Amino acid sequence: xxxxxxxxxxxxxxxxxxxxxxxxxxxxxxxxxxxxxxxxxxxxxxxxxxxxxxxxxxxxxxxxxxxxxxxxxxxxxxxxxxxxxxxxxxxxxxxxxxxxxxxxxxxxxxxxxxxxxxxxxxxxxxxxxxxxxxxxxxxxxxxxxxxxxxxxxxxxxxxxxxxxxxxxxxxxxxxxxxxxxxxxxxxxxxxxxxxxxxxxxxxxxxxxxxxxxxxxxxxxxxxxxxxxxxxxxxxxxxxxxxxxxxxxxxxxxxxxxxxxxxxxxxxxxxxxxxxxxxxxxxxxxxxxxxxxxxxxxxxxxxxxxxxxxxxxxxxxxxxxxxxxxxxxxxxxxxxxxxxxxxxxxxxxxxxxxxxxxxxxxxxxxxxxxxxxxxxxxxxxxxxxxxxxxxxxxxxxxxxxxxxxxxxxxxxxxxxxxxxxxxxxxxxxxxxxxxxxxxxxxxxxxxxxxxxxxxxxxxxxxxxxxxxxxxxxxxxxxxxxxxxxxxxxxxxxxxxxxxxxxxxxxxxxxxxxxxxxxxxxxxxxxxxxxxxxxxxxxxxxxxxxxxxxxxxxxxxxxxxxxxxxxxxxxxxxxxxxxxxxxxxxxxxxxxxxxxxxxxxxxxxxxxxxxxxxxxxxxxxxxxxxxxxxxxxxxxxxxxxxxxxxxxxxxxxxxxxxxxxxxxxxxxxxxxxxxxxxxxxxxxxxxxxxxxxxxxxxxxxxxxxxxxxxxxxxxxxxxxxxxxxxxxxxxxxxxxxxxx
Numbered sequence: 001x002x003x004x005x006x007x008x009x010x011x012x013x014x015x016x017x018x019x020x021x022x023x024x025x026x027x028x029x030x031x032x033x034x035x036x037x038x039x040x041x042x043x044x045x046x047x048x049x050x051x052x053x054x055x056x057x058x059x060x061x062x063x064x065x066x067x068x069x070x071x072x073x074x075x076x077x078x079x080x081x082x083x084x085x086x087x088x089x090x091x092x093x094x095x096x097x098x099x100x101x102x103x104x105x106x107x108x109x110x111x112x113x114x115x116x117x118x119x120x121x122x123x124x125x126x127x128x129x130x131x132x133x134x135x136x137x138x139x140x141x142x143x144x145x146x147x148x149x150x151x152x153x154x155x156x157x158x159x160x161x162x163x164x165x166x167x168x169x170x171x172x173x174x175x176x177x178x179x180x181x182x183x184x185x186x187x188x189x190x191x192x193x194x195x196x197x198x199x200x201x202x203x204x205x206x207x208x209x210x211x212x213x214x215x216x217x218x219x220x221x222x223x224x225x226x227x228x229x230x231x232x233x234x235x236x237x238x239x240x241x242x243x244x245x246x247x248x249x250x251x252x253x254x255x256x257x258x259x260x261x262x263x264x265x266x267x268x269x270x271x272x273x274x275x276x277x278x279x280x281x282x283x284x285x286x287x288x289x290x291x292x293x294x295x296x297x298x299x300x301x302x303x304x305x306x307x308x309x310x311x312x313x314x315x316x317x318x319x320x321x322x323x324x325x326x327x328x329x330x331x332x333x334x335x336x337x338x339x340x341x342x343x344x345x346x347x348x349x350x351x352x353x354x355x356x357x358x359x360x361x362x363x364x365x366x367x368x369x370x371x372x373x374x375x376x377x378x379x380x381x382x383x384x385x386x387x388x389x390x391x392x393x394x395x396x397x398x399x400x401x402x403x404x405x406x407x408x409x410x411x412x413x414x415x416x417x418x419x420x421x422x423x424x425x426x427x428x429x430x431x432x433x434x435x436x437x438x439x440x441x442x443x444x445x446x447x448x449x450x451x452x453x454x455x456x457x458x459x460x461x462x463x464x465x466x467x468x469x470x471x472x473x474x475x476x477x478x479x480x481x482x483x484x485x486x487x488x489x490x491x492x493x494x495x496x497x498x499x500x501x502x503x504x505x506x507x508x509x510x511x512x513x514x515x516x517x518x519x520x521x522x523x524x525x526x527x528x529x530x531x532x533x534x535x536x537x538x539x540x541x542x543x544x545x546x547x548x549x550x551x552x553x554x555x556x557x558x559x560x561x562x563x564x565x566x567x568x569x570x571x572x573x574x575x576x577x578x579x580x581x582x583x584x585x586x587x588x589x590x591x592x593x594x595x596x597x598x599x600x601x602x603x604x605x606x607x608x609x610x611x612x613x614x615x616x617x618x619x620x621x622x623x624x625x626x627x628x629x630x631x632x633x634x635x636x637x638x639x640x641x642x643x644x645x646x647x648x649x650x651x652x653x654x655x656x657x658x659x660x661x662x663x664x665x666x667x668x669x670x671x672x673x674x675x676x677x678x679x680x681x682x683x684x685x686x687x688x689x690x691x692x693x694x695x696x697x698x699x700x701x702x703x704x705x706x707x708x709x710x711x712x713x714x715x716x717x718x719x720x721x722x723x724x725x726x727x728x729x730x731x732x733x734x735x736x737x738x
Contacts, residue, residue, distance in 0.1 A: 029072070029202055030201065030202050030203060030352075030353045031067065031350055031351060031352050031353060032073065032201055032350070032351045033064045033067040033071060033073075033349065033351075034071070034072055034073030034074060034075055034123070034351075035056065035057060035060035035071060035075070035346060035347070035348060035349075036250075036284050036307075036346060036348070036349050036359075037053075037056055037074070037077070037309055037310070037311075037312050037346035037347070038076060038077035038078060038079065038129075038284075038286025038287070038309035038312075038346070039078065039079040039129065039286045039287065039309075039310075039311035039312065039313055040053045040056075040076060040079065040080060040311075040313060041079055041081070041082040041131060041311075041314075042081055042082065042109070042110055042113055043081060043106065044105065048313075049082070049312075049313050050113055052344045052365075053117065053313075054113075054116075054117050055312075055365070056312045056346055056362075057071070057117050057118065057119075059362060059364045060074070060346075060348055061119065063360070063362065063369065064348065067348070067350045070122075071119060072122065072123060073122060073123035073125065073199070074118055074122055074123070074124050074125075075124070075208070075210075075250055076124075076125070076126040076127070077127060077250050077251065077252055077284050077285055077286035077287075077309045078127050078128055078129025078130075078131075078132065078212075078213075078251070078252030079129035079130070079131040079252065079286065079287070079311075080110055080126060080128065080129070080132055080159070081106050081107075081110055081131060082131050103158075104158075107158060107159065107162040108162065110159075110162065110163075111163055111166055114163070114166065114170070115166055115167075115168060118168065118170075120168065123170075123172075123173055123197075124168075124170040125173075125195070125197055125208050125210050125250060126159075126163075126210070127193065127210050127211060127212050127213075127250050127251055128155055128156060128159060128193060128252065129252035129286065129287060130213075130252065130287070132155055133155050155193075155212070156190070156191055156193030156212050157190075157191040160190045164190075171190070171195075173198065173199050173208075174186065174190075174195055174196065174197055175196045175197065178230075179196065179233065179234050179237035179238075180229060180230045180233035180234055180237075181229075181233060182226070182229065182230060182233075189230075192226075192227075193211060193227075194210075194212075194227065194231075195208075195209075195210040195211075196208070196209055203353045204244075204353055204355070205242065205245055206248070207238050207245055207246065207247045207248070208247075208248050208250060209231065209234055209238075209247065209248070209249045209250070209281075210249075211223070211227060211231060211249070211251045212251075212252070213251060213252050216252075216253060216287075217265045217266075218265060219264075219265060219267075219269050220270055221268075222253050222268040222270055223268075223270045223271075228270060228271075228274065231271070231274060232274045232277075235247065235249075235277075235278045235281060236278075239278055239280075243379075244379055245379075246280075246351050246355050246357060247278070247280060247282070248281070248283075249271075249275075249281050249282070249283045250283075250285075251271075251284075251285055252285060252286055252287050253268050253287050254266070254267045254268075254283075254285040254286075254288060254308060255267055255268065255269070255275070255285070255306050256268055256269050257301065258283075258299040258301060258306035259296060259298065259299045259306055259307065259308040260294055260297065260308070260481065261289075261290040261308065262306075262308075266287070271283070272302065275302070275304045276303060276304070278304075279304040279385045280379050280384065280385070281305075282304075282305045282357065282376065283304065283305065283306045283307065284307050284309055284347075285306070285307075285309065286309045286310070288308065289314065291310060291343060291345055292308065292309075292345050292347065292361035292362075292370060293345070293361070293370050293430065293432075293481075294432065295393070295428055295482055296481045296482070297310070297361070298374050298388055300385055300387065300388045301390060303385055304385055307359060307374075309347055310345040310347070310361075311343075311344070311346075312344045312345070312346055312364060313344065314343065314344075343363075344364040345362065345364060345370070346362055347359055347360065347361060347362065348360045348362050348369070352378075354378045355378045355380075356375065356378040356381075358373050358374070358375055358376075359373060359374040359375075359376065360373045360374075361373075361374075371426075371427075371428045371430060372428055374388065397428050397430070397482055398427040399480075399484045399485075399486060400424045400425065400426040400430070400478040400479070400484065400486040401424060401425055401426070401478070401486050401487065402424050402478065402486060402487075402489045403425060406421055406424070406489050407419070407420070407474065407476050407489040407490070407491045408420050408421075409471075409474050409491050409493045410497075411471075411493060411494070416466050416467070416468055417466065417467045417468075417471040417474070417493055418464055418466050419464065419465045419466070419467070419474045419476070420462060421434065421462070421463050421465075421476045421489070422461055422462055423461040423462070423463075424478030426478075426480060428480065430480040430482070431452055431478045431480055432479060432480055432481045433449055433450065433452060433478075433479045434450040434452075434463065434477065435447060435448075435449055435477045435479060435485075436450060436465045436474065436475075436476050437474065437475045437476075437488075438467040438471045438473075439471065439472060439474070439475070440469060440470045440472055445469055445471065446467055448465050448467075450463055450465060470495070471495075472493050472495070473490060473491070473492050473493060474490065474491050474493060475488040475489060475491075476488065556714055556716040557677075557714060557715075558679075558711065558715075559677055559679060560677050560717065560733065560734070561676040561677065561733075561734050562589075562674070562675055562717060562731070562732060562734070563672055563675070563685075563730070563731075564589075564672070564673060564728050564729065564730055565670040565672050565673075565728065565729045566587055566665045566670055566671055566672075566673055566727075566728060567665065567667060567670025567671070567727050567728075567729060568666070568667075568668060568670070568726055568727045569587055569662075569665035569726035586609075586720070586721070587607055587726055588605045588606030588625075588719075588720045589604070589606075589673055589675050589684075589717070589718070589719060589720055590602050590603070590716075590717050590719065590720045591603045591604065591675055591677065591682045591684075591717060592677065592682075592696075592716075593716045593717060593718065594709070594713055594714065594715040594716070596707050596708075601629060601630070601631055601707050601709070602629065602630040602720070603629055603645070603650075603682075603698065603709065604627065604628050604629070604630060605625060605626075605627050605650075605675070605684050605692075606625070606626060606627075606720055607625055607655065607658075607661060607673075607686070608622045608623075608624050608652075609622060610622050610623075623655050623658030623662075624652050624653060624654050624658075625652065625655055625691060626644070626646075626653075627644070627645040627646075627650035627651075627652070628642055628643060628644050629643045629645055629648075629698070630642055631643070631707075645698075648698055648699075649694065649695055649698070651694070653691070655686075655691060661686050661687075664687070670727075670730075671687060672685070672686075672688075672730065673685070673686060677696060677717075678696070679696070679711045680695065680696060680697075680711065681693050681695055682694050682695075682696050696709070696710075697709065697710055
């Protein structure tokens with residue numbers, strides 16, 4: 001009988017423990033590896049964001065196999081969704097505060113993607129970001145007993161309600177008790193965006209504190225007094241009871257003046273005093289869309305460790321796009337900024353049983369780690385919070401350098417000096433800019449700053465910069481994100497040996513060499529009605545990141561005509577640098593693309609439905625056919641310049657029946673865009689209507705480099721996409737004259 005009672009008691013106890021969160025047996029793991037990502041910006045109508053997120057988890061799983069054996073966790077520092085943010089009225093058809101049905105559909109989509117992507121048994125933690133808010137930003141103190149619930153409170157509750165229905169039990173590691181003096185239930189804490197996860201391993205446990213920001217773009221007040229009290233008291237509880245255990249604080253907004261990009265109101269000061277009391281806490285944040293290729297994505301400047309998680313969707317420019325390239329605050333004009341808006345990056349974090357932490361940066365598209373791992377020493381080690389402080393960076397970071405014969409220069413027949421230089425080397429993989437100087441005799445005549453392009457897919461490692469004037473010597477200096485400068489590489493210019501500049505279509509159409517993929521002319525039936533698209537999505541869902549949105553066909557000539565159908569257009573889903581729609585809405589064709597003087601030139605014609613006025617914060621309806629020139633490097637689409645062509649013979653034209661064209665492009669049937677290049681003109685058709693004829697001649701442009709385009713210039717052609725996305729079908733190419 002005693003044995004029976006003991007068995008029944010044990011069974012009840014086992015059942016009870018299995019039912020209670022946090023009562024599970026400890027894992028036999030001695031380390032814990034998790035993906036730490038941010039700003040995934042999922043939305044039902046943007047398959048690219050979904051593909052990037054799923055790829056980030058797949059790459060993390062592959063890399064984690066060599067760490068703790070598998071991917072133990074996935075943690076996301078906000079901006080899970082994109083279009084749910086009702087204040088983004090720059091979008092067409094945006095979800096408004098009262099669009100409950102659309103909002104709930106986005107939440108259900110989020111859960112579905114998580115369920116499909118997060119491996120079984122893998123832990124999940126998330127906070128919300130500004131794009132996840134379901135209404136305006138009210139700085140409402142959630143500790144108040146009455147009044148209207150804050151936007152953040154509404155959002156936190158709805159996300160929790162949606163995700164807790166998953167059969168994967170994403171909240172299984174949550175500590176259900178309130179360890180502050182606020183005496184709130186677990187459900188209340190989750191509804192307020194306050195979660196404490198404690199994950200037990202064989203010899204130790206890991207603590208995650210996850211907090212939703214209340215508001216944004218303020219130095220103080222991004223958390224309520226209530227939230228700050230809960231954070232501090234929960235940290236005090238962990239520090240008092242588990243002082244040797246690792247603690248991670250995950251939130252969307254970075255702490256001001258820590259990681260690069262957290263300056264001003266892009267960061268906040270609310271957590272400064274709290275983290276100063278508990279400096280062993282490691283803070284992970286997102287929001288600013290900066291690249292972890294930079295060593296400044298980790299900061300110990302304030303005595304604690306702060307880390308920027310990057311973004312899986314689109315990185316916002318490069319470190320030097322603002323023109324500052326030394327600590328003195330000297331500013332330069334950025335002549336050529338690398339276009340990184342198609343980047344997808346994040347972190348892989350391994351917690352070891354001695355409480356030391358290894359943080360690896362990951363380029364998900366390249367499927368590789370970036371530079372050297374950051375090694376945070378164990379708790380109690382003297383340099384845990386100072387190893388990467390500014391005073392100690394010289395001991396852990398190397399200086400960039402050039403290999404021999406890295407710099408050359410040529411003078412063409414128009415007396416333009418083209419400077420070619422190879423990518424600099426660095427043990428940290430942290431070269432972010434190049435300072436290129438042109439001299440006339442002993443006098444410095446001009447300086448140009450070139451942002452790196454080395455994290456752009458298929459970049460082949462060579463840059464080109466052009467100068468006018470009597471240049472006799474050039475020098476190139478590589479600069480890293482810590483403002484360390486290489487020894488300058490110089491080259492003496494031979495002004496007697498001039499070149500003709502060299503028109504070329506080199507590299508076009510070779511399968512695998514185009515950033516957005518190419519349509520292989522010999523591999524497709526190009527008859528009318530044939531659908532062309534790549535399974536990897538390169539030709540559908542094209543994005544608006546300047547040249548990243550262009551796709552070139554494997555065909556070229558001096559006369560030709562081609563057409564394709566634009567359908568399912570979504571001008572409200574632009575992949576701009578911040579993931580929002582502050583861009584023109586343009587869909588069109590590359591009339592001609594060719595290489596000259598070491599740069600690729602693409603003459604583009606696009607139907608422009610509207611432009612964004614950044615000063616007045618409003619969208620201006622355009623409904624016109626406009627033309628622009630893209631100047632890029634042919635070896636990886638490092639964006640140099642975009643030039644509107646109104647002053648060069650390609651006049652903008654207002655379109656009649658623009659609403660009909662737009663409706664047709666947005667439909668499943670679509671609208672045919674046709675281009676005819678003759679010896680003298682480009683003809684542009686929408687449907688069967690000739691909407692414009694412009695001269696096939698471009699002369700005298702000099703904006704960092706020189707170009708001419710004439711009837712004898714052989715060129716490639718293709719799709720131009722800037723500010724929108726669409727599906728492209730029914731390719732037709734005819735009468736190519738090589």
